[in-house]
Amino acid sequence: MAAKLKRLSQGLRTVAAVALLTVTAYAAAVEMRGDHPDTYVVKRGDTLWDIAGRFLRKPWLWPEIWQANPQVKNPHLIYPGDVLSLAYLDRVTVKEGPRTEAPINAVPLAEVEPFLKDLRVVDSFDQLPYVVGLEDDRMRGAEGQVAYVKGLAGAQPGTRYLVVRPTMRYTRIDRSGACCDLLHANDLDFRGRRTVDFQQFWTDALTPDNGHELLGFELMRQSAGTLTRGEVGGIQAGTLLLDAEGREVRVGDRVIPVDAHSYDLQFFPHAPKQQLAYGKARVMAVADNMTSGGSRDVVALSVGARDGVDNGMVFSVWRVGSKVVDKVAVGTDRSEDTVGNADQVRLPDEFAGHVMVFRTFDKVSYGLVMDTIKPVRVGYELKHPDAPY
Numbered sequence: 265m266a267a268k269l270k271r272l273s274q275g276l277r278t279v280a281a282v283a284l285l286t287v288t289a290y291a292a293a294v295e296m297r298g299d300h301p302d303t304y305v306v307k308r309g310d311t312l313w314d315i316a317g318r319f320l321r322k323p324w325l326w327p328e329i330w331q332a333n334p335q336v337k338n339p340h341l342i343y344p345g346d347v348l349s350l351a352y353l354d355r356v357t358v359k360e361g362p363r364t365e366a367p368i369n370a371v372p373l374a375e376v377e378p379f380l381k382d383l384r385v386v387d388s389f390d391q392l393p394y395v396v397g398l399e400d401d402r403m404r405g406a407e408g409q410v411a412y413v414k415g416l417a418g419a420q421p422g423t424r425y426l427v428v429r430p431t432m433r434y435t436r437i438d439r440s441g442a443c444c445d446l447l448h449a450n451d452l453d454f455r456g457r458r459t460v461d462f463q464q465f466w467t468d469a470l471t472p473d474n475g476h477e478l479l480g481f482e483l484m485r486q487s488a489g490t491l492t493r494g495e496v497g498g499i500q501a502g503t504l505l506l507d508a509e510g511r512e513v514r515v516g517d518r519v520i521p522v523d524a525h526s527y528d529l530q531f532f533p534h535a536p537k538q539q540l541a542y543g544k545a546r547v548m549a550v551a552d553n554m555t556s557g558g559s560r561d562v563v564a565l566s567v568g569a570r571d572g573v574d575n576g577m578v579f580s581v582w583r584v585g586s587k588v589v590d591k592v593a594v595g596t597d598r599s600e601d602t603v604g605n606a607d608q609v610r611l612p613d614e615f616a617g618h619v620m621v622f623r624t625f626d627k628v629s630y631g632l633v634m635d636t637i638k639p640v641r642v643g644y645e646l647k648h649p650d651a652p653y
Contacts, residue, residue, distance in 0.1 A: 587611070
């Protein structure tokens with residue numbers, strides 16, 4: 265009996281020690297701000313990220329706070345009117361308010377919803393029906409006018425379609441022996457063919473064995489319409505009545521069936537399980553054809569579901585460190601073109617901000633820039649949000 269009691273006592277001490285270590289590690293991980301309030305009342309217009317940023321140094325750890333407290337009924341749903349008690353780091357409690365409004369989101373949904381609706385990434389589009397002409401031989405078509413579409417043989421009148429435009433071609437060149445991959449975002453012309461930038465001409469001259477990979481084509485929603493007449497009576501194009509507000513339609517735009525919402529409307533910030541290989545995850549484009557962006561701008565990222573990326577995942581964004589000539593060693597009159605790697609110094613990467621993924625495709629994803637200390641630019645590196653450098 266004495267031996268059993270001794271083993272039980274040792275077991276209890278072990279459980280207590282593990283629990284203490286867990287609480288200690290958890291407290292260190294969430295790292296509350298020193299000026300956090302004892303309580304906070306959730307307000308309309310709040311976002312999960314903004315609330316967490318008021319009293320957490322790492323807003324993406326918000327879900328861990330809820331999950332560590334089993335008394336919370338649903339760790340993903342808080343509402344305007346809820347009272348958050350933050351008096352103790354290891355005890356977060358919620359006093360529920362009236363449930364008359366929708367739960368708050370991690371991000372302002374209005375800022376990403378146009379991109380949820382309007383952008384998608386596909387592997388190919390050449391097989392899609394396309395606009396071959398417009399009413400009165402116009403150059404552009406708009407709501408209330410008709411577009412003539414080739415490739416809708418057999419389609420039934422009354423079928424709804426989206427009109428989309430190929431706008432970007434994303435590619436990657438695997439450079440395993442170098443520091444990082446080459447990533448390109450090429451603009452597309454009215455036919456969906458890429459327009460080769462002179463500066464990228466040689467790097468885009470690819471051979472089958474150099475690790476070239478197509479990441480996808482970006483399609484942007486232009487408008488929507490209803491098929492009023494198919495390809496009948498010798499007519500080789502279907503008639504699509506444009507009946508939705510949107511952008512102007514032009515020859516070359518593609519047509520796809522209207523689909524149900526295939527995207528999330530709730531996002532919960534979380535960190536990746538592990539750091540992605542350096543040079544694989546980069547900012548490929550900034551919305552509206554810009555090369556740099558700031559807080560609340562949308563960016564295209566060179567990683568997707570196949571890389572373990574999902575909606576709500578948070579990355580830190582870094583300017584890739586420059587390589588400079590060691591002019592102290594080789595002289596001030598030497599340029600980087602006249603010295604080897606041994607006489608160049610790689611400078612550290614520079615932190616720029618955080619981005620949260622809100623829509624994920626297989627090889628590409630879209631993210632919203634959450635906070636910045638400097639502009640986020642095309643080519644910047646994505647790292648784990650806890651990465652120190």
